[in-house]
Amino acid sequence: MIAMTLAEITAATSGRFEPAGTDASTETVIDGAVTTDSREVGAGGIFVAKRGEFDDGHRFAPAAVDQGAALLIVERLLELPVAQVVVEDSVDALGALATEVVRRVRAQGRLKIVGVTGSNGKTTTKNLLRTVLEQVGPTVAARKSYNNEVGAPTTMLELTEDTEFLVAEMGASGVGEIARLIRMARPDVGIVLKVGLAHAGEFGGIEKTVQAKSEMVTDLLPTDVAVLNADDPRVVPMAERTAARVVWFGLGEGADVRATDLVVHPQGTEFTITAPGGESARVRFSVLGEHHVMNALAATSAALELGVPLATIVTGLERVTLAEQWRMQVMGGRDDITVINDAYNASPDSMAAALKTLAQVKRPGSRTIAVLGEMSELGEFSGEEHDRIGLLAVRLGISQLVVVGEGARRLHITTINEGSWDGESAYVESADEAFDLVTGMARPGDTVLVKSSNSAGLRHLGDRLGEWFA
Template structure:
């Protein structure tokens, strides 16, 4: 974090300063800000966030041992450290992030990109950060730091030397993106797609559209909205941009897109094709597995172009990205048995894309195996959407469908009803039981997709299989 005095921090977060030791209101702090005491470093600021299973106030002492010199708390603690007491620590770190970014931005150097969408946020963020880092100091989220905690903590990492802040905005209810994006008013807002992810929390697809459009509404006047020309729900957000005096740049496969892809060829080595940027054709090669990541690449290229990066440079740098993120289409195992571990997030759209990718990269002498778990946060749509995935798996002629967990059972039943009989589709109550089966079932030439939401825990099953067949 940039250097601020204790009194400046207390004022920014509307807190009561309780000094300790030799500290004075003018004492300056500039260390890391985090809610995890294990991430503390000398000079750091520990945020004592209450949690569902524990309470950060219990770990202030650990943070102090690791070097924290300030604790932001909701109640005073006995630990020997200066504290700022606030009503709500989440609101406090959001207010502090707003203050820090505003101060850095006042220097005129910082440019901010916000990214949202039902799928692809983390991949697009990583691709864009890869493009931008050679241009100057770039701050981007670690993993999927895109919520009320992660987004402000990422913003607090900016310094006066930072040229680009890439923020990822996730949400499972309306108003969340508006609050997070409103902290920084991005220069560029990227909306990737609107699908069924988190539809249960939002209350339906139309509510999801409204929630994602909050990013476009938060882009500062004179900024740019980068929108998916192939998604009608996203394309409709251009009206919001126009009302706010925000320019629109389009990406997709549509002929009208400013940045578009064509002639795509998918293989186990990645995706090749042509990307056209304002009439200029460039060869595209993505190492990240799956044709669905092409849209993410186009969005990153379009955003980078608005930040002054030449298209050919952006395309070349994106070609160096080998992995979107851990547990996202992560290739493991070996040529003998290849494991594709994509079990960090799952929605109907990403599940469909992953299954299609499995079909595209499996050769005629190889066998497809789909290990599938639950898609979370679908609400009343859960049964129908899981059943659709089961039907798709059969129609893609996947000869071995392994369904794990009671929440995904409707997927298994739909596959059986569609004709996946004689143990072509099997069901297991948990990942351990599935592992015991797969350990003996998998054979040379198998191409195995492991796909589920994070909560289903199949990412660890994918890791075990990857290690077993490495």
């Protein structure tokens, strides 16, 4: 975090300063990292004690002090020998502090902000942009999927006076959440990737999902840029909701930044990217899955608007070999058996994309095995969407399904009810059963996909299978 006095931090968070028995004064300067995780606190850092659904961060404040915290932001004064700022709501205070830090760094005139949202692909696009922009100047981007009311401001607080680019991943589970994040750091470039059924149960329907994702562009200024997916019929109307200049990305001829001549293989995807003005380049993209090409196009569109040359962008894209751990992560290798661990999260769109990729990378004469768990948070759409994925697996000719857990059982029922299959779908209750089944059935040359929502926990099954076949 940039250097601020305790008085400035107190004012930014609308809190009450308490020296709590230390010799710290309001003029003491703090410039350490800010975190809500006591295990991540370093010497001179700030620990924000956040109340959660199942625990209270105030319990871990003593551990944060032992780790070297110089300041606690708390909702009640604690009997600890460290300076404290007492606030009404720690999460609100975290956001307010982030807002002030962004304002101060932006006032220096160098900082450009890119906001990224969408039902799928946020983390991949953020990682691609970070790699591209780091070639040009100091860049801050979220770790992992830090995109909510806690993770996003924590990322913003990593800004320094030298930062030139902030890539802010902005997620939501309800209307108003992205708008809240944008009030902390309004983007110069706002990206909307795709609007699908991910979290539709939490949002209360697809219309609410569209409304929430639209918040990325509705408050942009005429001098800003909205980067929109020309291939998504739910994103296209957002052009009418923004005052910003619109840049379209996609596979169709109407896109400003588009990809053509796609070739998908087990090592990734090759495609030709064409920029506004007709400049083009061939990209050898190591991130597995044709659907990730759209994320590369979104990242390219934003980088071009920030003045990055196309050749530099291509170099950055080609440096990325993995979108993120547990996202189309290629593992295995023994007996030419490949394991694709894509079980960090799952929506109907990403599940379909992963199955299509599995079918595309199949080696001649070999088999495909899809280990699938529940797609969570779909609400009323859950049944029909699991049905749709089961039918898709059959139509793609996936050699063997292993369906794991009661939440995904309907997917199994649908596949066995499809008359073209006879025994190619197996149902098990647990990841351990799935491990035993897959390790017993896999043959040399097989490709195994593991895919589910995070809550199903199959990412660890993917790791086990990858290690087993290493």
